[in-house]
Amino acid sequence: MAFVEIDGIALEYEWWRPQDAAAAASPVVLLHEALGSVSIWRDFPQRLAAALRRPVMAYSRQGYGRSGREDRPRGVDYLHREALHWLPRVLSALEIEHPVLVGHSDGASIALICAASGLAPRPEAAVLIAPHVEVEPEAIAGIEAADRLWRTTDWPQRLARHQPDPQRVFAAWRDTWRSPEFRAWNIEAEIPKIACPVLAVQGDRDEYATLAQIEKIARGAPRGKMAVLPQCGHSPHRERPEALIALIADFLHQLDEERT
Structure with a gap:
């Protein structure tokens, strides 16, 4: 584990570098979910790096995991701020050029806005x-169900393994998405601007969204594709990691073949 300082705030990050990584392979940058951190990826980064033969980097966004937190309230534009302010600075500070962005949930929206x-x-x-x-x-509806689980199960104790202040992290996610101001949040207009190839993946049992989310990306992005994982909920990297890694590997392999 290491730290990089951005705007005076230390952000934790970690690299996974397979010994047989292809010399010219662009690194993968993992962008975590709304309650995530470096540690919440568990062994997925290591498995992904080994399968892709590419280095993989994950970092905890400000306010998550062991990273510091900026002294300002979260606004309804928080995903744009992460995508347009923090992420480019992290990539530049770590000298990462032309990364493959792999984001989950909030992290996926951040990757979309950045791309x-x-x-x-x-x-x-x-x-x-x-x-x-x-x-x-x-x-x-999914967030309301999550709130009930938060109040009636050991979820706070489990999240505390990854977040020093799990109540703050959970409340920030729940309250932002339930706020009337956030109901109008929409980034569909950004989709046609994505110049790079994009693969949108979703489980067919996602608790927080319908397949319309990835269908809009596949239709609207100039080089967009989509894939649906059967019998899978909102977290494919935990529920069906092998299938997800295979989808990512095939997607990147096709891109490599197009360039040769």
């Missing part, structure tokens, strides 16, 4: 796992 922005360093490709492009009623 559409044209800001450097520009991604080579993007894999969006259970992305959100708008706030659906299913998302609100």
Whole structure:
């Protein structure tokens, strides 16, 4: 585990570097979910690096895991701020050029916004796992169900393994998405601006979204594709990691073949 300082705030990050990584292979950058951190990926980064023969880097966004937190309230534009302010600075500080962005949930939306922005360093490709492009009623219903689980199960204790202040992290996610101001959040207009190849992946039993989310990306992105994982919920990297890794590997292999 290491730290990189951005705007005076230390962000934790970690690399997984397979010994047989191809010399010219662009690194994969993992962008975690709304309650995530480096540690919440568990062994997925190591498995992904080995399968792709590429280095993989994950970092905890400000306010998550062991990273510091900026002294400002979270606004409804928090995903744009992560995509347009924090992520480019992290990539530049770690000298990462043309990454493959792989984001989950909030991290997928951040990857989408970043890929559409044209800001450097520009991604080579993007894999969006259970992305959100708008706030659906299913998302609100899922958050209400999550809130009940938070109050009646040991979820707070389990999340405390990854977050020093699990109550703050959970409340920030729940309250932002339930706020009336956030109901109008929508990034569909960004989809046609994505210049790089993009793969949108979702489980057919996602608790927080319908398949309309990835269908809009596949239709709207100039180089967009989609894949549906059967018998899978909102977290394919935990529920069906082998199938997800195979999808990512095949997607990147096809891109490599197109360039040769």
